[in-house]
Amino acid sequence: MKNTLGIEQKFAYAKEKYEAIGVDVDNALKQLKGISLSLHCWQTDDVTGFENSNAQLSGGIQATGNYPGKARSIDEVRQDIEKVATFLPGNHRLSLHAIYGDFGGKKVDRDQIEPEHFQSWIDWAKANNLKLDFNSTSFSHPKSGDQTLSHRDKTIRDFWIEHTIRSRRIADEMGKQLGSKACHNLWVHDGQKDMTVDRFLYRSYLKDSLDQIFAYKFENVKDSVECKLFGTGLESFTAGSHEFYMGYAVQNQIMATLDLGHFHPTEEIYDKISSLLLYTPELLLHVSRPVRWDSDHVVVLNESVIMLAQEIVRANALNRVNVGLDYFDASINRIGAYVIGARATQKAFLQALLEPINMLRKYEANGQYFERLALLEEAKALPWGDVYDYFCYINHVPVGIEFISEINEYEKQVTSRRI
Numbered sequence: 001m002k003n004t005l006g007i008e009q010k011f012a013y014a015k016e017k018y019e020a021i022g023v024d025v026d027n028a029l030k031q032l033k034g035i036s037l038s039l040h041c042w043q044t045d046d047v048t049g050f051e052n053s054n055a056q057l058s059g060g061i062q063a064t065g066n067y068p069g070k071a072r073s074i075d076e077v078r079q080d081i082e083k084v085a086t087f088l089p090g091n092h093r094l095s096l097h098a099i100y101g102d103f104g105g106k107k108v109d110r111d112q113i114e115p116e117h118f119q120s121w122i123d124w125a126k127a128n129n130l131k132l133d134f135n136s137t138s139f140s141h142p143k144s145g146d147q148t149l150s151h152r153d154k155t156i157r158d159f160w161i162e163h164t165i166r167s168r169r170i171a172d173e174m175g176k177q178l179g180s181k182a183c184h185n186l187w188v189h190d191g192q193k194d195m196t197v198d199r200f201l202y203r204s205y206l207k208d209s210l211d212q213i214f215a216y217k218f219e220n221v222k223d224s225v226e227c228k229l230f231g232t233g234l235e236s237f238t239a240g241s242h243e244f245y246m247g248y249a250v251q252n253q254i255m256a257t258l259d260l261g262h263f264h265p266t267e268e269i270y271d272k273i274s275s276l277l278l279y280t281p282e283l284l285l286h287v288s289r290p291v292r293w294d295s296d297h298v299v300v301l302n303e304s305v306i307m308l309a310q311e312i313v314r315a316n317a318l319n320r321v322n323v324g325l326d327y328f329d330a331s332i333n334r335i336g337a338y339v340i341g342a343r344a345t346q347k348a349f350l351q352a353l354l355e356p357i358n359m360l361r362k363y364e365a366n367g368q369y370f371e372r373l374a375l376l377e378e379a380k381a382l383p384w385g386d387v388y389d390y391f392c393y394i395n396h397v398p399v400g401i402e403f404i405s406e407i408n409e410y411e412k413q414v415t416s417r418r419i
């Protein structure tokens with residue numbers, strides 16, 4: 001590790017500055033260490049999965065780019081995730097989609113998946129000190145079409161109901177064996193391209209499908225439902241809108257998933273945190289970066305992510321919010337994409353944990369709004385970066401830009417050879 005003295009000295013100076021405004025830096029670091037990010041497995045291979053080698057991504061989502069080195073097998077996904085973990089301070093989780101099963105080369109349709117197809121993932125996760133989360137997969141399948149759980153054909157709905165119940169059962173097994181409840185995220189792309197007249201009908205089918213799916217209770221699963229504004233090719237109607245799933249989550253006391261790319265481009269999700277947490281037990285986040293649409297660009301430390309982290313910390317809700325990442329950029333080094341996005345998310349939480357919240361609250365309560373705004377602005381320039389470097393250093397992962405050369409080396413030795 002380079003320049004150890006500099007890191008410690010800068011941290012000591014930063015700590016003094018924060019303590020002068022009433023911030024407990026050691027406690028912030030302790031809390032940051034407790035935030036497990038759920039890394040999305042699908043950045044390794046551009047959401048292809050291992051059902052069949054010619055899988056075409058559908059469902060209104062797209063991974064654009066052709067950067068060499070994507071993972072081509074389960075072993076390569078695991079190898080890449082293990083590498084990513086060496087760059088991230090803290091203990092994290094992996095979120096799998098149902099199409100990433102270990103099917104042993106056999107054709108296993110979605111309504112036939114079993115926990116046994118994910119046992120090798122569970123064993124691997126255990127050996128690597130990771131916990132798992134899970135997602136049913138409605139896209140990239142001959143029966144997907146434009147609609148699944150909301151389809152007007154009962155046989156199609158029944159197929160996807162069966163798939164989703166089985167997915168939750170797999171999540172339950174993961175949660176049980178790994179000793180940590182698995183989040184099961186349900187996102188279906190269901191919608192229509194053009195003006196749709198039977199919206200009420202499709203949404204009532206979707207509700208009925210969900211009722212059948214959630215009639216099964218699994219002890220080791222935390223269920224979540226993910227809304228979306230629209231998918232590509234399905235621009236006019238989305239069955240699972242925000243209002244639809246918010247109502248469903250509240251009525252059934254499950255989680256809503258908030259994906260940063262699933263709202264109107266100027267709509268921020270930070271302000272939904274305190275509202276939803278008053279009515280649902282927990283939340284699941286999909287931290288992402290929409291550029292003009294739900295483009296799933298790599299997460300960076302932008303205002304949307306910072307404000308989101310602030311709202312969670314200010315609401316004292318770290319233990320009620322599950323933080324998943326969701327983006328897929330096939331145009332740059334994929335390991336680098338994970339590390340940039342995961343570290344940016346951690347930096348946002350660190351900034352939030354280092355906020356001089358007591359002073360800010362006092363100003364607000366006294367109606368001292370100039371002082372509140374001034375302190376919010378000054379806090380942006382406080383040396384949180386030195387605290388993050390120290391966090392990396394004490395957790396034995398590369399500090400600052402050191403990870404760039406290490407990822408380049410991995411590319412040279414491993415991913416560039418995948419041809």
Ligand SMILES: C[C@H](O)[C@H](O)[C@@H](O)C(=O)CO
Pocket residue numbers: 042047061135187226228259286294326
């Ligand atoms: C692959 C994921 O399940 C998917 O990205 C979903 O979470 C989503 O956000 C779709 O836009």
Ligand SMILES: [Mn+2]
Pocket residue numbers: 187226259286326
């Ligand atoms: Mn998502």
